[in-house]
Amino acid sequence: MFETVAVIGGDLRQLTLARLLKREGYHVFLYGFDKDIRIDALEFDRDKDFALSADIVILPVPVTFDGTTINSPYAKNPMTVEEFLYGINPSALVFGGQIQPNLQKAFEENQLAYRDYLKREELSIKNAIPTAEGAIEIAISETPITIHGSKSLVLGYGKIGKILSKMLFGLGAQTYVEARKYADLAMIEGHGYEPLELCCLKNKIGDFDIIFNTIPALILDEEILSNVKKDALIIDLASKPGGVDFEAAKALGVRVIWALSLPGKVAPVSSGAIIKDTIMNIIKELGV
Structure with a gap:
């Protein structure tokens, strides 16, 4: 001990x-x-x-x-x-x-x-909550519209995507969620969100006011970014290298915020408790 x-x-x-x-x-x-x-x-x-x-x-x-x-x-x-x-x-x-x-x-x-x-999986799941809250905080402060009634797109239906889409829907956003697996698309529809297949992204991307990316791979390339509304906001939550062609976005005049490490910035006390609980779980498993 x-x-x-x-x-x-x-x-x-x-x-x-x-x-x-x-x-x-x-x-x-x-x-x-x-x-x-x-x-x-x-x-x-x-x-x-x-x-x-x-x-x-x-x-x-x-x-x-x-x-x-x-x-x-x-x-x-x-x-x-x-x-x-x-x-x-x-x-x-x-x-x-x-x-x-x-x-x-x-x-x-x-x-x-x-x-x-x-x-650790449990830390990733718990950290998704302050990440999602932080993303919404950015969307509220950086756009002239309310989340309620906005057309919001979440790219990816992993840990962060699941929690973020639930929060957006709860705030009254018209919530669209992109996923690749048919099971995920069915679950998205079951929750009352609008499912969006990746193959349709290019033609649909121009509909959205706020776009949240959670996928740590290049999704929003120059071709797709060229169809984004000029007054839209993209919030990239993905870890490096991110999911946006940042140079192309700048050249096209598309506004992008790369919001890394949100748990420590928006909720350091909650995040510290999450780290502590995770470490204690590991110690229990090791029998130290």
Whole structure:
């Protein structure tokens, strides 16, 4: 049974995670929160060496942007990856989100046990809720019309697509949903939305006021974008490389917002709780 947990780097999601773990009785070390944020000095131990000695070490999402330092927007001096690898307790269990292949290799070379919590199905499902809410927030603030009565299209009927289409329908949007599987198209119709096959997208795309893409592959290419209404808004929720030809959209004057990492931006407290629950699920499965 582990007793000490270190949360190193990250944003308000990781701070929420640390507070939730402490509330449950764990001894939590916090490192990387000493700039542009106020935390009670008595709330956490914040010594770097203590943090690296913990039984469980939790890294942020993503673990690093530059491959050199731990992603730490609230740190005066972010911990380097080299410092982490050199000082980490060799028997620690390391958690991180979106652990890059080169970092995975470094963990393995140092014989560190690690898990990428961003790959967990339950986290993806729960994260779809703040993602959908954030997408709707953008649509409300960036368009001169109400969601109610708008013609809104959701591309893709995966985790985010399912929740987003339900929310749009609940707000009174004329909700169209694109899917490839016939079973999904039937389910879309069963929920009262309008199903749209991908083969019909080119001819139908000009009907919509707001277009939400959830597919992480190029769907909205130059040919399709040329048919989009000039006053329409496209909100791309797909991870890199996205689902829109951004250069073509700019040339055509089509407005696109690439809305990445919405859970941490629109609902960091809820997102931190989701990460915490996911990590605890993994720990239970491992019997640690």
